[in-house]
Amino acid sequence: MEIISTISEMKSVVRQARIKGQSIGFVPTMGYLHQGHLELISRARRENDLVIVSIFVNPLQFGPTEDYEKYPRDTEADSQKAESAGCDIIFLPEAGEMYPAGYSSFVEVEGIDQVLCGASRPGHFKGVATVVNKLFHIVAPTRAYFGQKDAQQALLIQKMVSDLSMDVEVIVAPTVREADGLAMSSRNSYLTHHERQAASVLYKSLNAAKELIAAGERNPQKITGLIFDLLQNEPLANIDYVEVVDASTLKNFEQVLSNRVLIALAVRIGKTRLIDNLIMDLEV
Numbered sequence: 001m002e003i004i005s006t007i008s009e010m011k012s013v014v015r016q017a018r019i020k021g022q023s024i025g026f027v028p029t030m031g032y033l034h035q036g037h038l039e040l041i042s043r044a045r046r047e048n049d050l051v052i053v054s055i056f057v058n059p060l061q062f063g064p065t066e067d068y069e070k071y072p073r074d075t076e077a078d079s080q081k082a083e084s085a086g087c088d089i090i091f092l093p094e095a096g097e098m099y100p101a102g103y104s105s106f107v108e109v110e111g112i113d114q115v116l117c118g119a120s121r122p123g124h125f126k127g128v129a130t131v132v133n134k135l136f137h138i139v140a141p142t143r144a145y146f147g148q149k150d151a152q153q154a155l156l157i158q159k160m161v162s163d164l165s166m167d168v169e170v171i172v173a174p175t176v177r178e179a180d181g182l183a184m185s186s187r188n189s190y191l192t193h194h195e196r197q198a199a200s201v202l203y204k205s206l207n208a209a210k211e212l213i214a215a216g217e218r219n220p221q222k223i224t225g226l227i228f229d230l231l232q233n234e235p236l237a238n239i240d241y242v243e244v245v246d247a248s249t250l251k252n253f254e255q256v257l258s259n260r261v262l263i264a265l266a267v268r269i270g271k272t273r274l275i276d277n278l279i280m281d282l283e284v
């Protein structure tokens, strides 16, 4: 496996692969890899000739009071894990390589970037769309792999690719979870032992909501109300948002749930902000 840190070298390797007619599978990450990332890499391995994983903690998508500086980083462990999952090349640029002095071009996907995480993290999705757009230009992937864990991000990327007629297939893979249901995340490493136990409340409340819907409840307020109650019973949990929305538009339902429902939440456990979601297909 090779590690490439400059854009010019990455582009030149990609150009060679394209000339040979190879398909390129691309997994963008911020590193500190866990099983969620590794499943995306393994899938990219199965479906493409060349597998490229980017590791880049993107300063543009962090707010001024967020955890950019302390975001966990471990390039050595990441290289080993990525290689064993089938990665051929890690693209590992410095921030100055991606955003040199004077950088001033940005991408915005209006509408869906203003709700859920976009409402609590202003500018976050502009940072995500900009970096993914730039990475797509550098890596020129045939297929790009994203996790359902970040449902809004996956939707945003799909919308950007469609709106801008980009030549890449976006694949969204299921959320990988710990034994107690907690969605794997690099940020789980911030949790103390106590907080880690408390964090299972996210998945438990999503599941309770799912059961309520499966039992026939269609009133969105009843669903969010149940989740609020369960989260509020956990003393270490501080709710950022709980939303039940249409999974393809992220719009609230007027009165009654229908079609594809996204139940999404963001909760602070101690100082750590965690997100999770479930999608349910309802019969119309």
Ligand code: AMP
Binding pocket: 028, 029, 030, 031, 036, 037, 040, 145, 146, 147, 148, 149, 150, 173, 174, 175, 176, 177, 183, 184, 185, 186
């Ligand atoms: P990140 O390094 O957190 O930016 O994540 C990189 C990619 O991995 C994104 O597409 C995430 O949605 C995906 N991902 C992160 N955690 C999980 C998980 N638990 N299950 C599936 N995909 C994940």
